[in-house]
Amino acid sequence: MLLLALTACGGDENAKEQPEGDGPAPVALTIAPEDGAQDVPTQGELAVTAEGGTLTGVTVAGPEGEEVPGALTEEADAWAPDEALANDTEYSVTAVGENAEGDEETSTATFTTVAADATFSSYWNIPDGSEVGVGMELSVTFDTPIQNTAEVGEAVRITTDPPVEVRGHWFGDQRIDFRPEEYWEPGTEVEIGFRLRGVEGADGVFGTLRENVSFTVGRGQVSTVDAAAHTMTVTRDGEEIRTIPITAGAPGNETWNGKMVITEKHKETRMDGATVGFGGEYDIPDVPHAMRLSTSGTFIHGNYWASSGTFGSANVSHGCVGLGDAQGAGDPGTQGAWFYENSMIGDVVEVINSDDDVIAPDNGINGWNMDWAEWGAGQ
Known part of the structure; x- marks a missing residue:
């Protein structure tokens, strides 16, 4: 026992006494941009890194204390913001990191x-909290041309x-619509995060919108208008529920x-x-149960001025x-009233066998007429 104790106390004769303070190097924290920087770009500049250790916390806050969301790398050696910063705003950065021994360092800027x-x-077409039909597309428009379409x-x-x-497709440089490949599945919950604040849409022109909205997809209703047969078949959740004579x-x-899309x-x-x-061909002040299908003026609506025999037998509209209806929109027993009460914004009405072209995908919310391979191309 004595020998073991002496050996343990004696140690290795070749070992050198370690100087005081010689241990693991502290973690080196770097914040970009540097402290006091002015006119910092709202995107692509802010970053925090750690060398010789990991980041344990990064806080970036604006003047009112609101924090900028961000994410660490898997190795926890770098942090970057998740969204653009606001323009003409002072931000404070606090970064905390530690080395392998757990020694902590803090840096600020x-x-x-x-x-x-x-x-x-920026403007959009779906009110927050809405329930919509399976054909609804999110359409976002801007009050000035956008050059940086990918970033926006x-x-x-x-x-x-x-x-x-869900993909977006640009129609020109002031409108982008979003949709999935097929109609929405009924019951889908959709969350939209508008993070356009601080995004440079064109040279020196920045977005201001930062808002969260949501909508829910209701039951699945698609109505097929056969212009040659003068009928409309209403299908809900895969079941045909009514066939209506039309003009x-x-x-x-x-x-x-x-x-x-309605x-x-x-x-x-x-x-x-x-x-x-x-001009001059018609001016009807009280068209009942009217639902818009296109920007150019296509509606599906009640009609009280045509004879009852017209519906299901002739095409006479502009x-x-x-659909057959009553003046005043007060008779719930008409086909026009029934379809109106059983339709919601976002339902699909598909017209077939008409002697005309297919409607343009940007004439209303009608992007379903564009192939998925083309949808989103060139964004």
């Missing part, structure tokens, strides 16, 4: 982002339950073919032909789909 020369506003499109973040791929566009004014509902509305290129 403040910087101010670049001011915007101008801003763009990526700043509209869509998540779904159950998960489904469609007369020769020379045929109804568009294709898949169209975007507005009006129990009564005025329809003046002068607003859609039919391009709309007409």
Whole structure:
């Protein structure tokens, strides 16, 4: 026992006494941009790294204390923000890291982002908390042309339950629509995170919108209008629930073919032909149960002025789909009233066998008429 004790106390004769303070190097923290920086870009500049250790916490806060969300790398040696920063705003950064021995270091910095020369506003078509039909597309429009379409499109973040791929497609430089490959599955919950604030849409022109909205997909209803047979078959969740006699566009004014989405509902509305290129041909102040299918003026609506024998036998409209109805929209027993009460924004009405072209995908919310391979190309 004595020998063991002496041996343990004696140690290795070749070992050198370790100087005081000689241990693991502290973690080196780097914050970009440097402390006091001005006119910092709102994207691509802010980053925090750790060398010789890991980051244990990063906080980036604006003047009101609101924190910028961000994420660590898998190795926890770098952090980056998840979204653009606001323009002309001072941010404070606090980074905490530790080395392999758990020795902690803290670093801080403040910087101010670049001011915007101008801003763009963003508008969308689905109210927060809405229940919509399976054909609804999210359409976002801007009040100024967008040059950096990829960056702006990526700043509209869509998540779904159950998960489904959603792509955006640009129509020109001021509108982007989003949809899945097929109609939404009924019951899908959709969350949209608009993260356009601080995104540079064009040279010196930045977005301002930062908001979360959501919508729910209701039951699945698709109605097929056969213009040649003068009928509409209403299918809900895969079951045919009613066939309705209709009148469609007369020769020379045929109804568009294709898949169209209901975007507005009006129990009564005025329809003046002068607003859609039919000056003087009609002006009806009280069209009942009208639902918009296109920007150019296609509706599916009640019709009280045609004879009852017209529905199911002749096409006499100026391009709309007409259903038998009563003046005043007060008779719930008419086909027009039934279809109105059983339809919601986002339902699909598909027209077939009409002697006209397929409607353009941007004439309303009608992107379902574009192939999935083309949808999203060139964003």
